[in-house]
Amino acid sequence: MSQVTANPNVTTAAEPKVKSASPWVLAFRQVRQSKLAIFGIVMLLLMFLICFFGPFFSPYTIDTLNIRNGNKAPSAAHWLGTDNLGRDILLRVMLAGRISLLVGFVAMMVSVSIGSLLGAIAGFYRGWVDTIIMRIIDIMMSIPSLPLLIILGSILSDWKIPPSERIYIVMFMLGILSWPGLARLVRGQILSLREQEFMQAAESLGLRDSKKIFRHLLPNTIPIIIVNATLAVGGAILMESVLSYLGLGVVPPTPSWGNMISAANNLIDFQKRPWLWIPPGVCVFITVMSFNFVGDALRDAFDPKSKSKR
């Protein structure tokens, strides 16, 4: 019983209605299924809305000082009470939120761009380029980041950098010190991808280097970059809050969650007026936790092995 046509088994049925889902859509659907990730995304949206649009609704402005009204506990007028200069804490937390989130994102952008670029170069063009980059990464990762940041912070204070410019330097400092971690991950991913058969296929098909990098290697490295970028924002916010708490990151009068918590250094404020330093601390906690939830859910969604668990 020989087969007549060259392709006896093509399903001639009309195109089935099912819409083909790209791996990105599949990953997004899986993220939507994780309760913690939804909680994280909702909290982040709330935090963004409150910090970036809240101040417009607040009856107070940044510089309305009202000493008589100082150090009031949370009340109808001031939901989170007032500080020693009579400024509304809720407004300051919102404005501080803008700074902290901004620092987190810009630091992430800096570390992601440097990290993935150098990681990709080291991974793709091996040989001495790879060795040099890896040597730099080894050196930078041997220096403990917090103590170094603290020294850099104190240098900024000594150079008397005005607070407004100081924020941007802090952002770059955080970014500069955190790119090696991501670079090493990106390099590892590219090295493992090169062993995959579809990369050998690209070689066998005779594709140009640019095609190999931008159509094959990078799209398969982006998931790792997205996951670590999300976690990096959380990490940067956390690091900024520590620095600012020590008075070495964002310094007053620019408000940031970190330097608001340093209000707790004053013994009386610490014991009697917790509304001064607890709200910013809770904001840092919720924001960073939400980033961790989303990052972790993304990692599971993109990790091919985990697909089998579902």
Place this chain on the structure above:
Amino acid sequence: MKQFLIRRILQMIPTLIGVSIILFSVFSMVPGNFIDSNQTISAERAAELKHIHGLDKPATERYFIWASNALKGDFGYSFQHKVDVTTVIDRYIWNSVLIAAFSMIFTWIIAIFIGVFSAVKKYSLYDGIITFIVFGLMSLPSFFLGLLAIKFIAVDMGWAPVGGMYTTGSSATGFAKVFDLLEHMILPVTVLTALGVGGLTRYFRTSMLDIINQDYIRTARAKGVKESTVIFKHALRNALIPAITLLGFELPALFSGAMITEKIFNWPGIGRVYLDALNYRDYFLLMGYLMFLSFLTVLGNLLADTLYGLVDPRVRLK
């Protein structure tokens, strides 16, 4: 194994040199130094002092002086403590090691149990709660957790002393002194453990989840082995081996001293000394401490890889 060690030690040298260059260049950017910021001494005395300690020479020259001394074990003189840097480090580091060691032990015990159980009871309510708490602990800024602990546990409840190593002015000796020390350690150790346990629990949960799906676990069950033995012998032993490498990375954390926690709890560890040294611009102490830490980090990496080779039968380091 010997060749592996030689190769790794040879690799350590350029890394440490690179680290020292970076650190020294950062330090040369620091405008002020101890002598200038100290108004009590006259200008000539200041110049003379600077000359003795070679602070007036150009940066590159100073680096080589410092580096050659460092190789001989002399990390320079601490202005603030008026004693050699190495002695300062030696005096305070053991306080840091004390709380770091305790918290490391607790962290590992808690992380193993919680991590393993949340992996075994995957996607259950228990696992959900644990994941939530673990992420919470990983997202808390260390100082904020410390402040909350002092506020609610020490001040409001009064269960533990607010800070310091001993009750000020107490002349207790022997067991009473030890008991007083332990009491003072409660909060710092709890905070350090809480900060450390998150990451490790997640590590054990992920690696156990991966191992439980392996074929040899299915073989163990097919042999009629009790489920508890399957988990705690067959699975956990495979999870512990890579965990050994994490022990290597704990080395720097053990000695680095938790700066923030020590500052908040007023614990006289090396971390706190580091922060104070910063205010005084105690140059050589800062430099010496950072070099010491970087050396520990590199040593930690080497220790981690060597331990892995010793423990994992598959990786006989030829």
Place this chain on the structure above:
Amino acid sequence: MTQPLIEVKDLKKYFPITGGVFQRTVGHVKAVDGVSFSLNKGEALGLVGESGCGKSTTGRTVLRLLEKSGGSVHFKGTDLHSLNKKDLRAMRPKIQLVFQDPYSSLNPRIKVGEAIGEALVDHGIVSRSEVRDRVKEILSICGLAPYHIDRYPHEFSGGQRQRIGIARSLILKPEFMVLDEPVSALDVSIQAQIINLLTDLQEQNDLTYLFISHDLSVVEHLCNRVGVMYLGSMVEMASRDELFSNPLHPYTKALLSAVPVPDPTKKPERIVLQGDIPSPANPPSGCKFHTRCPFAKDICKQQIPEYKDAGSNHYVACHFAGEF
């Protein structure tokens, strides 16, 4: 006698083993240790052997996906291993490779249509606007539906993905195709579909195959000439009928007798080789097969047998070929 399409002479591929403090090369894994064969247009040469025998490495070194350690590979007279990067890239469409694992040989993040058509555009053979029709055409030739063009790899079964892999190579109108265990990862019913597809494509496009497999029955069906490899060397090569009916090398005999036959009436009287396949890092001295050969003599241990023609193009490398 027209010039053969492919001529491989004494091909060698060694992988360095590093050791010592400075990772110096202390030895070599001789994955391919002096293999020679030639292929005429339209032929299908089978390369069979067990794991570690070097058949896949041979296939990839012939296509210069791996740099050679010795010998030469000529495709239509040009020495592939002496071409510069640009010329080699230009040569690629004519010499194609089909992979074993349907799951890892397709980039999961790009649509199947692009995976098949991208090389066509990249080599400038076809403009971007025409490529879509050419891809649809090749899809149906390979037994897939035109609407599959916008689907992603994870939406296909193993068999369908293997068809995509074949379409990806076929669209470049190659002359020579290396098939590296193309059906080993598939179920029997799907295997048969792919085998028939490969036979049809060879006839329609006058293709030349180097078919690599560990499954002798599939090789017997598809190839007109067969080479048997053991631990990096060719031990026997002959026409299909000659090799399957009159094997001369003891290893080929053992290999043929070891294949279970789907007929319960046939009592399996077979030569069961003792011991395991030695590690290619330190192969046995003399004839590499002497550690497992039931007829090994002293000479086998010392002297490497010569690979010679035992009559009517039936090459064999054994001191006592055919005497037992």
Place this chain on the structure above:
Amino acid sequence: MSNNLIEFRNLRTNFYTGSGVVKAVNDVSFSIREGETLCVVGESGCGKSVTAMSLMRLVATPGKIVGGEILYKGEDLLKLKEREMRYLRGNEIAMIFQDPMSSLNPVLTIGHQIAEPLRIHKKLSKQEAKKKSIELIELVGIPRAAKIYDSYPHELSGGMRQRIMIAIALSCDPKLLIADEPTTALDVTIQAQILDLMRDIKKEFNTAIMMITHDLGVVAEMADHVVVMYAGKVIEEAPVHELFNNPKHPYTQGLLKAKPVISNRQDRLYTIPGQVPNPVELGENCYFNDRCEHCMEICVQKQPDLNIYDNKHKAACWLYEKEGK
């Protein structure tokens, strides 16, 4: 006629996946006689491994046994308490798996892994267990047994590891040995050694073997009785000679014709068109209808039963329905 060691009665095992419920084992019934080798043959996804895992009650989530009985010496295994079932595993019913490379614990010595069932089930002391383990290593044909006892799995080749798996399974001389594709991952010359070893064991210990495979050559060589599965159901069952000489179900016929066989070469291979149906959308019809040449009206509407025909030959196909009892 030896009585039945194992009896599957309407076994149902489902997998609750994200994309719907998969009836991996859908109303499966057959039995294994003492000292007999039964081969369960079928392609990937037909449920043969899940049937074996259901027998061992080792079906991992999201799988769950939802119906039917598995009788072992007349007792239903599904009703046993976990402790009682655990007593049987590795003792009276043993199992070996497909991939020897990952079936042994990489960080425990070979000796330790062989001795484990001996110490649990036979309560042997450490010394007795060591002696018995070394004997077992020699029994499965591995030289220098004492040295192997102390070595680790990664130091052995695939063939040797599979022999160790067999040694572990035989340690408490089980009544039934389940082998899930034991030689699929091995080279053909090593596969021949393992199949020979299993045949010797069956002769020497009269152990019943449930061999799961997709290779019809292995079936012809090892089996006394054969069960053919497709998409979770048993579609044909017969003694091995009857099945090869007179296959009834079109799928079995297709499988036999599709496989190229050495020294009787066909011009063109017979192919079964299409592919295995999506397990989630299986309806009330014969699952093979869309790939079957003899597909009739009724095949698309109603599911055929597994009826018995001449000399113990069962088949589930409407072509034979009229004659069936």
